[in-house]
Amino acid sequence: MPVSTTDATAAGLCAFIDASPSPFHVCRTVAGELEARGFTPLAESRPWPSDGPSRHYVVRGGSLVAWxxxxxxxxTPFRVVGAHTDSPNLRVKQYPDLLSAGWQLVGLEPYGGALLNSWLDRELGVSGRLSVRDGNAVRERLIRIDEPILRVPQLAIHLSENRGGVTLDPQRHVNAVWGVGYESAAFVDFVAGRIEVDPDQVLGWELMxxxxxPSRLVGRDQDLVSAPRLDNQGTCFAGLQAFLAAIDDPGAAIPVLAMFDHEEVGSQSDRGAQSDLLPTVLERIVLSRDGGRTDYLAALAGSVCASGDMAHATHPNYPDRHEPAHRIEVNGGPVLKVNQNLRYATDAAGAGAFALACAQAGVPLQRYVHRADLPCGSTIGPMTAARTGMPTVDVGAPQLAMHSARELMGAADVPSYAAALAAFLTPETTGR
Structure with a gap:
C-alpha cells in the first residue's frame, strides 16, 4: 500500500523525536535539516555578514533561532514561530553515586512538572552534554547512550500503604538502580568512558x-502517535516543517523559527524565552540588512509571533476536567489557546492572524479554554510578547498524557499543524 502524507509526516515526527533525547540533540537534529537546505551557522561572538539574501541560524545551548x-x-517585519526544546524528565544530580540495601544507585531529580509515576519501571538511557577540559580550554561534548542502563523500580503493592498506588517523594523515590554491590560505582567515570575522555577532564554536565x-504509530487504524517528549517536540518538528516550506516563498515578512530551552522551569535563563536571545537575533538581522535601531523598532511593530506548544485534548476518562463548551479532539486540527488571565498570550489580533492562516491552509481550527476552577499552565507566549512587543498567539496540537514519560497525539494533527504554521509564516500582507 502507498504511504499516505499523514503517515509519512507522522513517521517523520517519530524519527525526529527518537533522534532528539535532549534539548541539545533537538538543536543538532534541526541544524542538520537546516544545513541540508543551505543554512549556515553564525556565532553570536563574531560579526554577522551583510550579504543580501541569506539563510542562517544560531545555537545557544539548547536553544536555536533560524531565519x-x-x-x-x-x-521588514517578522513572522515568528516559537517552540521549546525541553521536556519534563529525571536529571542526574551533581553527586550521583549512591548505595542502598546492596544496590548501586544513580541519584536523579525531577526536571519540570514530570508525572513521576510514568517514569517507573522503564528502561532509561542517558543524554545531554558535558564540559570537557582540553588543555586550557573547555569544549562541549554531546552524549547519547541508548542502552537500558537505568531503571527506577516501583514499590510492590504488598509493601505499599496505599494499595491504589504509592505517593512518590521526589527526593527519595526516583533514584535509579544500575547495579548491585556494596561499593559505589562512578557514574561520571562511566559516562566519560563513553566519549573516550579521562574522567578528570569532565568539568561539568547536564545529563538527563x-x-x-521507540516512538510509533498506534491504534486500530494507526492514526495515533505514541512517543516521549511530544510536549514540545511535536511543535519543534511541525515548526521546522513549516519553516522549511516557507523559506522559498516567504510572503511579506521574514520567517523566523525560535526554539527555546528551559520552558518547563520558567524560561528564566541565558537561553530561555525570558532571555535576550530572540530580541538580539532579530535586531542583528535588521542590522545585517543595513537597518538601524529605528528600523528594528518599526520591524517589531509589524511583526507577529505564534507561540507553539502542545494543547490538552479532552480526556475520555476524565471529561469533567475540561471546560464543557470547549471540547478538543485529536485529529481535529490545530488548537488556539485563550486565557483571560494571560497564562496564554492570545488576544484578538493574534487570534485573527492564526485563524486566517488555518483558513488559508484549509485546516480546521479548535479553540481551547481551561476550566476556570483549575490552575492553567503557561508557555513562552506571554514572555515573548513582553520581551518583543509583538502580538502573540498561543497555539498547539492536541494530545493526552502531557508531562508523562509517554504521550499520545493524533497522526493527522501533525501535517495539519505544520500546514497552519507554514501559512502563518507566509502572510500576503503584514501589519497589525
Whole structure:
C-alpha cells in the first residue's frame, strides 16, 4: 500500500523525536535539516555578514533561532514561530553515586512538572552534554547512550500503604538502580568512558534520562502517535516543517523559527524565552540588512509571533476536567489557546492572524479554554510578547498524557499543524 502524507509526516515526527533525547540533540537534529537546505551557522561572538539574501541560524545551548531573508529592507517585519526544546524528565544530580540495601544507585531529580509515576519501571538511557577540559580550554561534548542502563523500580503493592498506588517523594523515590554491590560505582567515570575522555577532564554536565521505547504509530487504524517528549517536540518538528516550506516563498515578512530551552522551569535563563536571545537575533538581522535601531523598532511593530506548544485534548476518562463548551479532539486540527488571565498570550489580533492562516491552509481550527476552577499552565507566549512587543498567539496540537514519560497525539494533527504554521509564516500582507 502507498504511504499516505499523514503517515509519512507522522513517521517523520517519530524519527525526529527518537533522534532528539535532549534539548541539545533537538538543536543538532534541526541544524542538520537546516544545513541540508543551505543554512549556515553564525556565532553570536563574531560579526554577522551583510550579504543580501541569506539563510542562517544560531545555537545557544539548547536553544536555536533560524531565519531566511530575501530582498527585504531593514524595516521588514517578522513572522515568528516559537517552540521549546525541553521536556519534563529525571536529571542526574551533581553527586550521583549512591548505595542502598546492596544496590548501586544513580541519584536523579525531577526536571519540570514530570508525572513521576510514568517514569517507573522503564528502561532509561542517558543524554545531554558535558564540559570537557582540553588543555586550557573547555569544549562541549554531546552524549547519547541508548542502552537500558537505568531503571527506577516501583514499590510492590504488598509493601505499599496505599494499595491504589504509592505517593512518590521526589527526593527519595526516583533514584535509579544500575547495579548491585556494596561499593559505589562512578557514574561520571562511566559516562566519560563513553566519549573516550579521562574522567578528570569532565568539568561539568547536564545529563538527563530518556525512555528507550521507540516512538510509533498506534491504534486500530494507526492514526495515533505514541512517543516521549511530544510536549514540545511535536511543535519543534511541525515548526521546522513549516519553516522549511516557507523559506522559498516567504510572503511579506521574514520567517523566523525560535526554539527555546528551559520552558518547563520558567524560561528564566541565558537561553530561555525570558532571555535576550530572540530580541538580539532579530535586531542583528535588521542590522545585517543595513537597518538601524529605528528600523528594528518599526520591524517589531509589524511583526507577529505564534507561540507553539502542545494543547490538552479532552480526556475520555476524565471529561469533567475540561471546560464543557470547549471540547478538543485529536485529529481535529490545530488548537488556539485563550486565557483571560494571560497564562496564554492570545488576544484578538493574534487570534485573527492564526485563524486566517488555518483558513488559508484549509485546516480546521479548535479553540481551547481551561476550566476556570483549575490552575492553567503557561508557555513562552506571554514572555515573548513582553520581551518583543509583538502580538502573540498561543497555539498547539492536541494530545493526552502531557508531562508523562509517554504521550499520545493524533497522526493527522501533525501535517495539519505544520500546514497552519507554514501559512502563518507566509502572510500576503503584514501589519497589525
Amino acid at each position: 531566511a531573508t530575501a530582498d527585504f529592507s531593514g524595516a 534520562t530518556h525512555d528507550l521505547t
